[in-house]
Amino acid sequence: MKANGKAPGTSKKKTRGAGVTSFRRRVFSIVRAIPVGRVATYGDVAQLAGAPRAARAVGNVMRTCDDPSVPCHRVTGANGALGGYGSSPLLKRQLLIAEGITLRGGRLREFAKIRWTGRR
């Protein structure tokens, strides 16, 4: 859904409890921890990062990911959609296939089996 012009949200003030600065730093670590042949959803990464509702923020972090050592291609959507990969979503698809992940159409196959939520 691209056409989603909504209000930017009224000022929200919820102290991030554990003063988590550089939230993306945590995301990078998690994504890097994803084993080969497995994938994690943005929501899962967000949850592991400490923000179960920040799936969007995770996507943003990925978009601006500065660290090439982060296998962002292992991060997919919750419905099995890869999501995007800059301007080359097919590159992401290729990488996943190269990792040994089976795809169907543009969605992950056996998604529930390869889905890595940080625990096994």
Add this chain to the structure above:
DNA sequence: CGTGTGACTCAGT
């Protein structure tokens, strides 16, 4: 410091 926005997700139709 305030606003916009997006590589999301869930629920309803």
Add this chain to the structure above:
DNA sequence: GACTGAGCCACAC
């Protein structure tokens, strides 16, 4: 099974 609407969060400008 697909599309739309609405909610939520952190980051970049």
